Amino acid sequence: MKKHRTTFAALAACSLVIAACSSAGTSTGSSSTAPPSQSQGSGSSSAGGGGETSASSASQASTESSGSTASGSGFTGEPLKIGFLDTMTGANGNVGQLALQGAQIAVDQWNAQGGVLGRKIELEVKDEELSPDKTVQHMREFASEGINLVTGFTSSADVLAAKPLAEQNNQLIVTAGTTDTSLTTTQHSKNVYEVAANVHMMNVAAAHLAATEWKDTKVWDGVAYDYLTGHDAWNEFGKLLATANPNAKTGKTAFVPFTATQDTPFINSLLAGNPDPQSSALYFFLFGGGAVQFAKQAHPLDLFKQYKVVAGIGAGEEFSSALGAEGPHIYYVHDYFYQGYDNPVNQAFIDAWKKLPPFQGLNLYGPHEWTYEGYTAMLAYLNAIKTAGSTETDAVRTALSSIEFDSPMGKVKFDPSNILAAPVTVWQCQGDSTAQFGYKCFGAESVGPDVTLAK
Amino acid sequence: MRAVLPERRAGEATVLGFAGPLIAIAVAVIPSVVSGATMFLMEQVLIQILFATSTNFLFGRSHMPSFGQAAFFGTGAYTVALLYSHVPVAALLLLAMAFSAVCSALIAAVSVRTRGIIFANVTLALGQGMYLLAFKTSWVGGENGIPGITAGSLSTRGIWYLTGGVVVAAVAVCWVIYHSPFGVTLQALREDAVRLEFLGVRVGRFRLAAFTLAGAGAGLAGGLFAYTAGIVTPGTMYWTQSGYPILMILVGGMGFFWGPAVGAIGVTLLLNQLSGHPGWDLVILGLVLIGVLLFAPRGLVGLFGSWFGRLSQKGLGVTAGS
């Protein structure tokens, strides 16, 4: 027994040392741009138990700001801490980590220019583990640390968990990655702003194209995840389509469970509708691993070749990157594509992104949408603080609602429902064995933000 | 076969008599000395203590290794989420407990026919089925769950007192049941169900009662969770959530009444510490689980119990065939 006890104690000690090392290794100023085993650390800040790790602004993106003291850069006030709360671990950890890359790029750029209101900007990163109770805990931590400005967020449920606390503790949330339409409609809060294009905006853009550029499409089949957002998205698209293009109608649908390991039966049920490659279109509302798995199992059955148009709602180039040369020809309907915009902000963003090391085997030619969302959410805060001349919640909120600021997609502002009125970008990607990463992307165009569906 | 040692109630009673007032004082004083976030974390620890302690009726007492307890935790939580604006707090917590008890009795009625690993998998499947039901059902909010739950007019501090009071009272009730003739019969059930059957004990009824009891405790814990978090999502019912009380029971020591509570504190704090370390969180959690099973099969209480004197003597390890 004694021997066992010692071994166990040693094991426990080892675990603690490992934990300590991995957080120590990251608090030394590695930015979000480090490879996964370290970037987790910049995303680390052990909740409650101290050891808070502000992702320091030392980074590859701005060479001169690597010093730990602010004196050289002329910062006058106390550092300004902005909370970054997102899913940094587990199956969707890549979403939070890519968003953090973007937020960190914005912070580094502004710090290189002297910060905001003379203060150096620091990110206080916390992991909400896609769990509402972790969200509540971390929002309360931010409150007790005096942090009133928070960004991040991928899961809509976690925004709903955070909302009452934000209202109670007078904190602001600018979400980077949430796309649930209800957040700015039925669940609207004056303390919550949303940067990413929501499902409604993407649906409007897709329906608009179904009536204009894709007006030859006659039948729209759909595939979506089997959850409420998936069903709602498809139903709304059907209604918008009926308004936009009376000649087109909806056809077969397949709702795939998140837990599915076998997609062939869904693929067969779509094929059973005999889609016509000349006039059929597919509404593709899958993302993450499930989208890749579906495409893999669809590949031998040539599903995607049966459609004139495949419109990907919610997925992005992580899909084409994983599939390489097998990737289907897909039109992504999402908020941002780096080739679509020619302006200095976008250029600076792309330049900073290019200095980052590759991320987890993800083969990208330009910054991902999630990185854009993290970047733009942070730009919204920094511009609002600058305009307000204050970091107080009420002043920043007033500024957020009124200012127009330069984003990678040009001048944008929040609309009265608190969602960023920015265009939706449609671009195409396709597997191509001659391309560097086995796929190529092209043909970006902007839809909106004020697109109306013609009768 | 190791003989069942006589219950050392006196020793535990002394500890309880000593610890009881201390706990009461701690619950009263804590809101004045810690931050809101720490208080929330401690509320979650308390809820997990109740969840793990009631689940231990299935592991440490009767041998019914349920891998679906999160479903009953979730049932209690959803009961509160659906009715919070219509029913007063105390009544709703009782309702949550009762409803979870009914659900678990129904599930027990069909699953107690199986034993051991099969039982574990049947409860896993049923729990997962309930998770999918919550996930797919629009009137319970689907994947986003039900947000905006409030506890009447209770403030943050009020919710803390509610949680503290309910957990202390419920754990005390568990203690009484654990040491009652009923609880001791469950213990015998774990040791040798066949012999009990020959002695004329209606084994099936005891198993059903134990499962219902554990479900009631899980439901009450879930109800408290809904009030503290303010939101309930289907994630609370996911099968991995059923693993946490089991992990806590093992870490603390399933042979002791206080084992699960010690485990709940240890595991919640460990998980909190691991937050934000992709990959490493799983590695360390897995190593702790393996380490406990191999090197401390009687849990932390068993490991360090001898420091507290006789308390350790009543431990019954998890080792099979001993």
Place this chain on the structure above:
Amino acid sequence: MLGSVFAGIGDGFLLFLIASGLTLIFGVMRILNFSHGGYFMLGGYFVYQAVASGSPISLPLPLFVLAVVGGALAVGVVGIATERLIFRKIYRLSDIASLLGTFGLLLVIEGVAEIIWGVNPMSVPFPTALGRSIVVGGVRVGTYSIVLIAVGIVVAVGLWALLWRTAFGERARAVAEDRYVCELAGVNTALVSTSVFALGTVLAGLGGALATPLIALTPDVATAFIIEAFAIVIVGGLGSISGAMIAAIGFGVADSLAITYYPPLSGVIFFILMFVVLLVRPQGLVSNARGLA
């Protein structure tokens, strides 16, 4: 109808590859091994590492075969190492404690994969000539699915021959029946255990390696498949290879038919079937009270 049945059979054979090793290990070691999903996932990542760690562009068939065999064997090596280091000690725990011990190992394997490869989905291209489909009786079937069915049949026959027609099989079955008596009779039961465990993990690795063209590789592939595999081995009868095959194909076909005719049941049908079978026949479809069947 025929189309969905055929698709279901193809899916069932992939599940059988995972379940066969799981039920084999249970038969001999009496341990329901959660970490089996981890070995399955590792098989996939080993193939990825061997063939696609650049850009996933094209994959010649011989290279793929080499990578699959190498990947499966490499998983077997990992299996032997973990058997010696950890499982030896887990065998003597109670059934539930050992189940949890293997769950701990699953978490470790999943965590290590997340540290090495991250959570971004990755994939391996179809080997040349196998990423197509042919039409059989009016039904379009992927050639790769046919390969999977063929491999599944070879594995099933091979396992049967190994267990019932060789000296090793005789020893393995004897240890499964009564380890204690075997020890008295001078059988090296530790060696038999290690060999069976290695074989089981090679099968898991083979399943994962062969699955790569059909799935998105992420660390949680380990848990995505293990719940279904558990359902299969339990419904089939613990320790029964033929039962696992019947259950795997049954589940595959049932899921496929559900999706075709009543989609809301997809994903739930597994649990319903498992529940019904266990209530009617708690010992599973094909069962032997102790040992392999």
